[in-house]
Amino acid sequence: MTSGSTAKLHHYVPQGYLRGFATGQERITAIPLDRARKPFTTSVKNVAAQTHFHTVEGHEEPDAFEKALGSVEGDAIGLIRRMQGGEFPLPEEDRMALSFYLALQAVRGPDTRRTMENLQAKITRVEVGAGGRKNVGKWIRNSLGFDATAEQEQFVWDEATQPGGPPIKFSNLAHIRHMVGTAEDLAKYFETRPWLLVRFDKRSLITSDAPVSLIAKPTEEPWQGVGFGTAWGIAFPITRKLGLLMSDPMVMIEQFELDDPRIQTVRAAAISGRFDRVETGSTKMERLFNEYSAANAREYVYRHPDDAAFVPDELPEPTLVNMEVGGFTDTEFDGKPWFPAATSPVPAEAD
Template sequence: MVRMTGKKSTAKLHHYVPQGYLRGFATSQERIRVVPLDCSRPPYTPRVKNVAAQNHFHTVGEFEEPDAFEKVLSEVEGQALSIIRGFANGEFPPSEENRWAFAHYTALQSVRGPDTRRTIEHLRATVVRLEVGVGGRKNVGTWIQNNLGFDPTSEQEDRIWDEATQPGGPPIGFSNLAHIQNTVETAIELTPYLATRPWTLVRFDRRSLITSDAPVSLVRRPDDEPWEGVGFATAWGVTFPLTRKLGLLMSDPMAMLEGVGAGDPRVQQFREMVLAGRIDRIQSGTTAMEKFFNTHTAESAREYVFHHPEDERYVPVNLPEPDLLNIKPMGGLVDMDFDGEPLFASD
């Protein structure tokens, strides 16, 4: 639990994409171009401080300082921005300490946004809808007793049945504290999948990179089917635009270990080589690499694409629709209507 003492002012506007990071895509006056994925909304050019932020996104009353997590994030972000500056100045590959630190920052950035919170709320609502709907109306009282811990009245049963079985499930909120706990735990789990990938630092001269409100993108394997999911353990690569002129590609470590079993000692040897930076490389940015980065960045965006005001030509033409859900349950039971009868007969 984060505990901080002393009477200090509480920050109100909390960024889920760091201001320091966004400055790498902004003008010297800290202006950045915002392109909403909602095509009915025109692009605009605000200051960085007003981008990718929500009021009290990390405020937690349980902490002695309600914005304690925001301050902890600032320390993590400060270290990461220092590492990015080092990359820009030729300090690549990073030390193993900086590699782990930046891998953790990347993992944290991938799960800290409102899309993660909305996805978890959606998945939980879907699970509740299935549990209640499959059990039938006559068993909703038992479900309430087992899951909510009280004996409901008939009116309460009716209300919970109606809310739970409506399309999309019941309105379930994910608290700031729960979101922070999930963010921290998930980032810790994901960090090794990033640190142990070979890293390629791509430097651009004539062309530029864009970024988004979800700047860490997973690249599918070439032979994956479109319907197959992709995760940090299975992705061919991970792209992360660091500045408008600098991109990081974390590639597939298994591509160099084809045919080698998991228990083979060469796997551990290769892992040690990766962590030592001996597989990393620096590459000059080409037109193909710019399009590769920018296409995946745009496809991973949830609501907004960001870019330097002079880089509009590098934004892909066909942007996706806005969507705060990064995982979607399959059809079948999820989409069915419930008529009040138990789906399965009891013994």
């Protein structure tokens, strides 16, 4: 039994956010990274969405989480409107609420779900393959809870040890739990950074289906990667005329020892907005935002229909997962156990 109407089309980039890059009639231009497809202009309700992306089957209200997200998004859009109107820095409570919204936006897309599935598939591949063909039955019993027939054992072995691992699909509930938990952990990396609000007049910003971008330190090599805790900056285009750049907090505390109480003083000052500032947008700043927005896109770049001139010439190929694991996970298995005396580990269950 459900209460009220159930929403079917669920956005992983909020419509309220996309309206900041659309016309007054809510028209926005989508640029597919797939070169075989041409850009198109449509309503914001038609982009960055999938059918039943957050539906929890069997729940009394299957789209309860979608409605909860709508509340979080509505509050965040209200904060953005206040920033557009000149209120900055935000009060601490509002800063923390917006930080959670940004962190949530960083991990809620289909690429995050596909990455989870890809990692779990590779982990399962190693678990089964390393245990050896003769131990597949034991792995099935420990992991899946039943005694398999010979045919079932062979099927699991073939599926699990194929390149890339078995076809694993996470449920919407597992994705939701991962999304919320990860966002709660990541929010601190947003709220404790100095915030630079950049206001543009003549130039404009674009966005994408993954609008939170990490900017590596200039001294880092590309192979080193970049994370929320190590990034020189975190960039988020708020609207086509407003960008938020969260800079490296380490420059303010790197002279202190880890146990120095002054670190907590600096942290508190950052959260209070004492280091925040506003800047008029320049061509250099516009290019920084737009180049990172384009580079971080997964399948689509979005822009106002009048802002074609601000899309970088070079766009990346589509990125369906945001992290790949190679090395030993790609090992070919010959059926012999890696550790003959050991039993295969039991993987964590996915809801």
